[in-house]
Amino acid sequence: MSARYLPGADLAADLAAGAGPSAKARVLLAAARGLRLAPLYVAAVVGISIGIDRLSGPQVRTQIVAANSTNVANLEQHQVWTLFTSAFVLSGPIEPVQVVTLLLLTGAAELVWGRRRLVEVFLLTHVIASCLVYAVLQIGLRHGWLGREVARAADVGTSYGAHAVAAALACSLPVRARRVLVPAVLVLVVLPFADARTFTSLGHLLSTLIGLLAGWQLRHRPLAGRLRRPGAQRTDRPALYTFGTARQAQDALVLVLHLREQQLIRLDDAVVAWSDAGSGAGRPYRMHELQTRDLGVLDGALAGAAWGIVIGTFAGWPITGLTVGAAVAAAVAGIHDAGLSDAVVEQAARGVPAGGAVLVLLTSPADQPRITAALSRAGGVPRDPAG
Known part of the structure; x- marks a missing residue:
């Protein structure tokens, strides 16, 4: 995802806005409470x-x-x-x-x-x-x-x-x-x-x-490892927002993640997608994604190695646990599609004009009006997932 996303950026912004050491100290003290x-x-x-x-x-x-x-x-x-x-x-x-x-x-x-x-x-x-x-x-x-x-x-x-x-x-x-x-x-x-x-x-x-x-x-991967709430797959519906450029969509993703940090919305998954729309023979269709939840093979191998060595230590065979855990988790990460399915994201990206991008969110329907209001100010245009 965008390298501009930083955990705790809201606190950093409040500190930067403080005029002088005393104001910054008050911000820190308020947060420390x-x-x-x-x-x-x-x-x-x-x-x-x-x-x-x-x-x-x-x-x-x-x-x-x-x-x-x-x-x-x-x-x-x-x-x-x-x-x-x-x-x-x-x-x-x-x-x-x-x-x-x-x-x-x-x-x-x-x-x-x-x-x-x-x-x-x-x-x-x-x-x-x-x-x-x-x-x-x-x-x-x-x-x-x-x-x-x-x-x-x-x-x-x-x-x-x-x-x-x-x-x-x-x-x-x-x-x-x-x-x-x-x-x-x-x-x-x-x-x-x-x-x-x-x-x-x-x-x-x-x-x-x-x-x-x-x-x-x-x-x-700020959403990786988070358990979805019971019933999320049954009640949540993907929300789609189109943007003129991939950069705008990445900035919008950062905005949504900070809304989640402030506990103003619930967010189960978020993906920015855009495509190189092939024109003419010899130019294949290519899609790009920035994911916040789904782990890749390397991510899975590292996580599996960590849990494997802990479980292996319980059994007295830490290196065996590390090796098996890394292999199994890497395989699962390569197969398992956590959060938003690749099919949903790919379909959303195919409907975006060349040069544009789409932000796909998996969130509660009750939170979507707040998200729509915030993203509209950032240049996002809501789109019907079925459209």
Whole structure:
């Protein structure tokens, strides 16, 4: 889809419109009042850490850390709850800088993406990166490349999720900021890994790469992975809007996505389509699409590999799970047509004059008048899907 779509662009526009630092601060404070998940998570981490320090000694902390580590010893014994509890336990006393950094990162992510996406990026990346590290260590131990003490090494903390959120945020920003921040977050994890090559630095590198992929998908597939509401296929009807150029249609798509961000409309799928209308012999008909929901084969392979390695870790065979998951999900993504069917989109595109474009939306009939009013101001002309 259009690279101009940025999650949280409405907040960015409000900040840009603020006249002076005080006005911008008021915008941020007003937005921060809606934060729920980020402060709750940081408070839980701080509370657990302080509770361990106040109610027990160093020996008890060591036992708690060992019991919640995502290390080879625990995961080989199928103690899979550690994949989640390890994100709430720290190996040592918490530092104020650590609290502030974690709160700023997760708070910014919640403001920009919303709570659901924050959970997906932070928690799922923490779990997936932990499983990947486990798989690498398991291979190293089986082949004698690593000492057995690695199997019981402590591996807890918030760093995997924090690195992923930082990388995804960097990838979610406008292009000029991305050119600086994306290389910066990579350098911050590549150099420590090249220097030390510990499993912790490997986890930071993997979680950063996963975060970059998540940030890319947030911009290019903002509706991917969203479950359709019950009965959506029975009650929703495609809404079609024609535009003079593909660029106008892409701008309109961005407008619709921001209406969804503001929870003003429900949106199950959105596709911009246009065609090269063949003229004369030798020029075949060609259609182009920008999709927001349907995953391609590569997207499916990456998602399947992520879920496969998690499920494989439960069974004790993470690499097998990764391989099978990637293959199966890639095949399903190539066959399955999520959201708007290709036939509906192709039919809509064929009815558009050469040089024009169509925006096809799958949404609730109750929301279509609001969408029509917004898109009419952007140059969109409603069209009867049956026409």
